[in-house]
Amino acid sequence: MMTFELPKNSKMLQPEFTFGVATAAFQIEGATTEDGRCESIWDRFCSLPGKVLNGDDGTEACDHYHRLEQDLDLIKELGFDAYRFSVAWPRIEPAEGEWNELGFAFYQRLIDGLIERGIKPYLTLYHWDLPQYLEDKGGWINRETAYRFVDYAEKITQRFGDKVACYTTFNEPWCAAFLGYRRGEHAPGLAEDRLGFQAAHHMMLAHGLALPKMRKAAPKAKHGIVLNFMLAYANSDSAADVAAAHYCNEENNYFFLDALLNAQYPESIWQKHPDWRPMMLPGDLAIINTEMDYIGINYYSSTLIKAGSDGADYDFGESELPKTDIGWAIYPKALTETLVNYKKRYPNFPAVLITENGAADNTPIVDGKITDDMRSQYYADHLLALNDAIEAGVDVQGYFAWSLMDNFEWAFGYSQRFGIVHVDYQTQQRTIKKSGLEWQRFLKARSR
Template sequence: MNKYQLPSDSKLRSKEFVFGVATSSYQIEGAVREGGRVPSIWDTFCKEPGKVDNGDNGDIACDHYHLWKQDIDMIHALGVDAYRFSIAWPRIIPEDGVVNKQGLEFYEKIIDECHALGMKVYVTLYHWDLPQYLEDKGGWLNRETAYKFADYAQVVSNYFGDKIDVYTTLNEPFVAAFLGYRWGEHAPGIFGEREGFSASHHLMLGHGLAMPILRENAPNSSHGIVVNASPAYPYSEKDQGAADYSEAENYHWFLDPVLRGKYPELVVERQSMNMPMILENDLNIINAPVDYIGINYYTRSVNRYNENGDIESVPQVDAEQTYIGWEIYPQGLTDLLVRLSERYDNLPPIYISENGAAGDDKCVSGEIHDTQRVTYYQDHLQAVDEAIKAGVPVVGYFAWSLMDNFEWAFGYTQRFGMVHVDYKTQKRTLKQSAIAYKNMLLERAEENK
């Protein structure tokens, strides 16, 4: 397949629909001790034995800090409308009350280059790389961190203003809070039910505090939040309650306070002993209007009650899986989007801000035939099209990821990129999935001339 086939009547063919690629700072930049950057919680976490596969770290990663110009040229050559990336908080505010202009200027070069090439920029303020000096004061378990995040949002948006086309406050607060402070799988590696929910509330409070600041400093930009979401399905008829709870904790917990001004009752009741301290005006702050919601989708979950009444996920061992072991289930993306439109009367425009698959990709004679990923993207683009035809206001799609990179606790063992990276030489090679994406976008551009 040399390009993704879009139905002739698909809104994905219109020039108004945004196609892009996505990355994040710690996963690609490297240069962790250059340009005035200070350590993040991920620099610390990677040094702890057994936390990251092979003891990998982001010290060099894709060396994007030095190779950013060629990477932006590569992105432009794909024909995308937009580039979604994150700013590293440790590059901007190296200590309380100090602003590192060198860090701001690094991202300004990227933003200016994207605009010069006709691409919009979608910038995430927080993609999990909290400055270590804030973690030393409690991190997201400390309510004060929410206010520090607002200060950081002030610095970035005051400097860039409307030059950033689309601002995202947080990427996947579920992962930052629950994998980082509840289950200990991600930085900073803390275990605790109450801790996880406390961190989640402070993250959401930080989002709410930042929103009016972003609107004031960048009134012509769009502002929102990105959540990861896995639609849940019952293992049997008697397990519908397990699936309902899975969705409530997985993503309603983060979307309900933004769109409804309250946390979902299913979670409040089941986790009553672990609820965070919620002050009187907190939910009003979090309920600030948003211009869009970003949805990161990879797979679904199938849930049941076990013999103890606990909810567990049931692996679908007979289904096709990616190299990371995640079930490939495109219908889940359509179902998820339709469920969101049914749940939220005030659902704003939706971006599919991440979607992709890990593969066991090998470069053979200068080519990477990532056949499974090609099919994955084709089927998920079709799923987005079906959701739009069902009335869901999806306005854009970003492939994850632009290139192979540091994949958090998996280190460099998992390759999600459309572009292959040889980590020894830093050579970039377009995989078949990228070539198909490029050809699709070239065809669309011809149609819209």
């Protein structure tokens, strides 16, 4: 039987360390046209032919909007300390400057329901579902969107205050900006390098502008941002491959961290591509460089990088590592090295939360059971890798498994299952998988 095991003296076994599970609004809620919610960029993107596998969309998803109590009971049954969820901006502000009480009420029930069950609420303000009416004005290419985000963030924190244990401004701005505006793989589907960096800058600006107002409205809560990282390793020891991997990390990882922690962007990017430099105003980087209580890190995989061909800055190597069902390499050591590297590079690196970690394991349900051993092994190995980082001196305060349940996996539709709870999308029946039962055993043993 697969078991999660940590050294008996691990800080992760102490009661102050938080274990949670995570989801995101568009991926689970459904009810996309109910109770005043407006269209989001992901509703629009899903309606475009060929953008999402099998033409899937979020119309029903996991029907969490109507099954809230059942799902909160499930989190309690599994034994998690905290639940990381996101608020759907289109539910809260369905037209610019109009605030929807039915939207607020849903999240009020969610937060109060968590607290009643002894579960700490961790709220993410932006998990990619921008109201379409803002995209119609340019979305994150338009600097004005940053100021609209500040209004939204202030309304949420004023309403829920310190009932929420931890607020996140943005989840994975790399994905929202680069996949959405630079590569065209995510909503809104634009594909221009310059636009990707401009969108990223405006998201970082929105974060910096919002955080002081959020802290004022909820002074006892923690406040920060969540970034995703895929550590780039050189495909070989050649100088060209090493240089390519270094640049890949600068462009995709340090771009965000340097702005947040050092009030600058890596100059190596603009040296190669001066036309990618975003338009910004004096003082923007100082605003972005605001104090945070934590940085959330979403980690799934690593990547191999080699010298680029045909004028490319870098190409991707072919890893021989085992892979999850979505095709991502499994390399737990990269989680340790990511954390240790950042602690060395940034003396001011704040406390860390591992806000997402998990695996796509599409093991089917057989006789009412899902024996997802690959996912269980993935979690077991990554918990040990995280413990190694803590022993190396990294201040990690919590870990969130992705995800509570199978859900809409963006451009992959419903083809990839990340949940520790299986969802039958025809009946909406929830079934705890073997990995979920393992989490339940681990958390129960820890609380003794």
